[in-house]
Amino acid sequence: MIELIKTSARRIYTRTRIPGIDYVINQYVGCEHACTYCYAKFMCRWKKHGKWGSWIEAKMNAPELVKEIVNGKVAMSSVSDPYQPVEKKLELTRQVLENMDKHTRLDILTKSDLVLRDIDLFKEFKAINVGLTINTFKGREKELFEPNPPSNEARLRALRILKKNNIPTYGFISPVIPGLVDLEPLIAESRGFVDYYIVEMINMNAAGHEFKKLLVEDYPRNHEITANKEKFREFIEEVKKILGKSGTKAPQLITHYPKPIVV
């Protein structure tokens, strides 16, 4: 059972240090997709509503606040998914998009094919990129790592439909856990309908203690690569080679170990 907490905020655009992005917008905080590696679960330190994935705050005045005009690139969202299931009824993301200045340089990232509902609004923006997180988790891994988001097949289908509608798209391949995400077939399957990729290696620090325990106990050989500086560097080199052959415009590789690097 998800607890929905309706709140109001003083501002909706927040300055960020995310490379290439000036502001983030989070009309929701919290996410019912409940991915076990989610980096945003640090929000539980401030929001005392319980375990990550069991609550959502919805900023009900976000559609009003978003009328403010900001200069710079805006990313939606950093501590939630703008198309998590609650959005189907609440339509907060849709109202935000309706009211936002259509000259805003906007970057949307989601794991849900509910994003297709808003294609009509995406077409009004002068500079927009819509990304879906994709990976190759299936069966047991999907249940353990991403229990609630739609399947990867649904996300790939969403990217295909967005592209058919002339919306600029990107595939956010994340989190890359050595041996558990099969990059080459994923790129081969998707490169026809994504403009570019951002590939992010698992960030074990942000994924938290429980996720690390899960990986150590259930996937010790995969975990060992993430924990060993030399092996992890070798793995990054393999990933770079695969990306070099992707055939799309300059893929970005984000890696968090031993220190953050954007390649």
Ligand code: SF4
């Ligand atoms: S969809 Fe994104 S924000 Fe939501 S739980 Fe998963 S990783 Fe976190």
